[in-house]
Amino acid sequence: MAFDPSKDKVLKTWKCEETGLIVTINQYGEGEPKVQIGPRILMKKDGTERAPAKAGRLSVEDIMWFYDIIDEVKEELTDLAGPA
Template structure:
């Protein structure tokens, strides 16, 4: 196995919850199937700028509510890349 090659890793679509900083994205590695990734989380610093990415960790009710409201759009986008089996 050759190992991970960053040049083969593509982010196809991304959504961000402005309230909690949670990122959801569709990613594809090489010719593999696109897959959904939950996280990282980008929080705002006191100065209003984005801080360094952090693990998504456990989801709050705000995260779950946002994800629930976005899930149909996310599912449609993922299905546009790969049909369910």
């Protein structure tokens, strides 16, 4: 079974303005919603966004930001996943 991009949905997105790190909740078809860390979208000097890049290794700033939003991510994921 081949990957079908039309079945891949982004349900919720958070972006760290400081580091460009993106955290999303995604769902493929009717599958279980899951958290994805990355990509990273940095800004050009002219203020426009560069092409997305892999998140790579996380900095202290990335971890502190993720720590600040983790409860919100967990609640959203739990709500989207429904009863276990």
